[in-house]
Amino acid sequence: MNSSFARRAAVPAALVSLTLMLAACGGDASGGGDSEALSGEIAIDGSSTVGPLSEAAQELYAAEQPDVQVTVGTSGTSGGFEAFCAGDTDISDASRPIEDSEIKICEKNGIEYTELQVAVDALTVVTNPDVGVTCITTDELKTIWEPAAEGEITNWNQVNPEFPDLTLNLFGPGTDSGTFDYFTDEINGEEGASRSDYEQSEDDNVIVEGVAGTEGAMGYFGYTFYQENQDSLTALEIDSGDGCVAPSPETAQSGEYTPLARPLFIYVSNSAYSEEPQVAGYVDFYIENLSEIAEAAQFIPLNEEQTASTEEALASLQG
Amino acid sequence: MSATTYDAGLPQRRARGHEYNPASLVFLAALWLSLALGIVFLLTLIVTTAIDGAGRFDSELLTNYDSTLFPETAGLRAAFFGSLWLMLGTALMAVPMGIAAAVYLEEFADSTRWYNRLIEVNLQNLAAVPSVIYGMLAVAVAGLLGSATTNIVIVGSLALALLILPVIIISTREAVRAVPRDIREGSLALGATPLQTTWKQVLPSAIPGISTGTILALSRAIGEAAPLLLLGVGTILFTPNGFLSGFQAMPVQIYGWTSESQDEYKVAAAAGIILLMAMVLLLNGVAIFIRNRFQRRW
Numbered sequence: 001m002n003s004s005f006a007r008r009a010a011v012p013a014a015l016v017s018l019t020l021m022l023a024a025c026g027g028d029a030s031g032g033g034d035s036e037a038l039s040g041e042i043a044i045d046g047s048s049t050v051g052p053l054s055e056a057a058q059e060l061y062a063a064e065q066p067d068v069q070v071t072v073g074t075s076g077t078s079g080g081f082e083a084f085c086a087g088d089t090d091i092s093d094a095s096r097p098i099e100d101s102e103i104k105i106c107e108k109n110g111i112e113y114t115e116l117q118v119a120v121d122a123l124t125v126v127t128n129p130d131v132g133v134t135c136i137t138t139d140e141l142k143t144i145w146e147p148a149a150e151g152e153i154t155n156w157n158q159v160n161p162e163f164p165d166l167t168l169n170l171f172g173p174g175t176d177s178g179t180f181d182y183f184t185d186e187i188n189g190e191e192g193a194s195r196s197d198y199e200q201s202e203d204d205n206v207i208v209e210g211v212a213g214t215e216g217a218m219g220y221f222g223y224t225f226y227q228e229n230q231d232s233l234t235a236l237e238i239d240s241g242d243g244c245v246a247p248s249p250e251t252a253q254s255g256e257y258t259p260l261a262r263p264l265f266i267y268v269s270n271s272a273y274s275e276e277p278q279v280a281g282y283v284d285f286y287i288e289n290l291s292e293i294a295e296a297a298q299f300i301p302l303n304e305e306q307t308a309s310t311e312e313a314l315a316s317l318q319g
Numbered sequence: 320m321s322a323t324t325y326d327a328g329l330p331q332r333r334a335r336g337h338e339y340n341p342a343s344l345v346f347l348a349a350l351w352l353s354l355a356l357g358i359v360f361l362l363t364l365i366v367t368t369a370i371d372g373a374g375r376f377d378s379e380l381l382t383n384y385d386s387t388l389f390p391e392t393a394g395l396r397a398a399f400f401g402s403l404w405l406m407l408g409t410a411l412m413a414v415p416m417g418i419a420a421a422v423y424l425e426e427f428a429d430s431t432r433w434y435n436r437l438i439e440v441n442l443q444n445l446a447a448v449p450s451v452i453y454g455m456l457a458v459a460v461a462g463l464l465g466s467a468t469t470n471i472v473i474v475g476s477l478a479l480a481l482l483i484l485p486v487i488i489i490s491t492r493e494a495v496r497a498v499p500r501d502i503r504e505g506s507l508a509l510g511a512t513p514l515q516t517t518w519k520q521v522l523p524s525a526i527p528g529i530s531t532g533t534i535l536a537l538s539r540a541i542g543e544a545a546p547l548l549l550l551g552v553g554t555i556l557f558t559p560n561g562f563l564s565g566f567q568a569m570p571v572q573i574y575g576w577t578s579e580s581q582d583e584y585k586v587a588a589a590a591g592i593i594l595l596m597a598m599v600l601l602l603n604g605v606a607i608f609i610r611n612r613f614q615r616r617w
Contacts, residue, residue: 041565043468045553055387055554062384062556071470071565073553088467208580229580296388 038065040278045073046080046093047178048204049222050264053119054093056297057286064285068278076202077178078102081267085111090272090279094265095121095178095222096185112270114317116283117310118290119299122223122247123183123260126211126233131156131218133163135237135244138187138259144168144218146188150195156216164216170198171210171219177202183220186259208233222264223247224298249300263306264299273317280318287314365596372589380590384556385572390583395591398572400558401472402541402598405568408476409483409540414533416480417487418522424488425495426517446485453482454546469550473562478546483536490532494525527613531606538602542595544570569595 044054051074058070075083077094084092085106098106098115106113125141127133133156140159143149156163173180175192185191199210204221211219212232226235226247237244240258251257266286272279286293287310294301302310383394424442428435457478461469468474498521506516522529552571559566569591576588 045551051554052387058554058556059384059386059388066557069555069557069565071553071555073470073551075551083467086467203578205578205580209578212580225580 038278039067042070043089044091045089047077047095048074049095050093076176078176092267096182113267117263119264120252122252124226124247125220125236128217129234137239141187166216169214169217171207174200174202253303368589375590397567398569401566402569404472404559409479412480421488421491425492451545453478454549472566479540483540486536491529494528498524531610534606538599544574
């Protein structure tokens, strides 16, 4: 209830400020082509964590440019890059930076791109509220999720004797997910190394439902999904050696929520941006109204420094 | 116990009306119970879904697009029109192909040939293939044709057309078979060629049966989500404007909403389910109407 009230209040506020902003720069010819009517298609795919942000941008952009046909898919960061580097999509949503192997494929296919950070995320470890644990160390997380735990660690009290005697039911993203890549890299020490005997889904909603509905359940996903479901989930504070830190917009922006605070990106194809005005229009709109869109979609906005570097990257893309 | 005594016993038993054989009473009760159980489950499902969706039976459900920012006003506009486009594409692909195949098998094919027998067997097999396989098939065909984009109307239509093709062929064959031999022989005796006979006599007589089968097949296709899920249907906020346009479909949108964590989407999904069911019911109603109105008894 709380979260949906916050959302209802946040959205109109964001929309009002957005309208004001657009009105203010209405006469400006360099405003990303806001005034002329665009048409055409934009294909977006990638991270299901970033998906809702791109969808919010899509929704607000549709009010400006109703004839532009934007498709936002959520097949996971890796799946998104696969399509992006094959030239099938114009923009790729990503919850981790592009990897060397993916860069090579992009290079091979002649796809040049620009990385734009669009939001910050606090990768949130959640439990079913009945577990009663409030803080967990990164070492304990590793004990639970590392490959060696497969079939071995099945009870909370095996992780820490102070934890309850409760069967450990694990939910998490599948291997196509950038969230999975990031979590395994930071917690287990090697990207992709994870126990595999847990419920996997590329759809974060499935993980939310699983953790909320299963006794002794634990899972991890982007902060937005936690914020939307605060009533039915408990977010664990993370202790990486400097005490327990709860995931929140502030701790994520400041980097205090370590090691699970992470950047979220969109990758824009340079050729699509320069050759297709509707792609340029969407990306310009996305970045220019980034903080309002992030607020409306309940994402953690960038801090000033990050905003400046994203705007700089967009400026170099605009040439 | 020979078949003759059994056959001879039947009319007598009927004539007497009923016989209090405990075993047959138990069997009858079991049949009624099964029927009642099925209907009770169905009614419970429909009623609870209707109650869940009661809050969203408004015009916004059809006029609004899906919304990330306002789940309480999320609508099915893209999905509704997407489904209509899909049905159009599916019908355009499956109906001519299905009828042509059925007419060939029924009127022209030599059923003693091994390849015709192979086709027959595979037709039965195709009708039993899980629908998700047709999605994979459509993706593969799109790949062969050089299209990496699979979330467009024509590929979705292809998946659904492949799915209902066996149903259309089988029901068309039944309809064609029901046209009496006399009509064909009369036509041939008057000097018409086999092709003219088929085109001018057999097909027109079979049209009611063919349309009934086709509509029932389409009403199955409109509710299918599994083959379309494989095409990577994304979030779109527009209605298709052609066969190469991206699309959303009713069952896929409903599936997506039910897996969302927010309650507003679940209400919208329930309302969407009722709407989809009304559409299927309407199609089936049209099929029944055509059957009753136009079917000829020979």
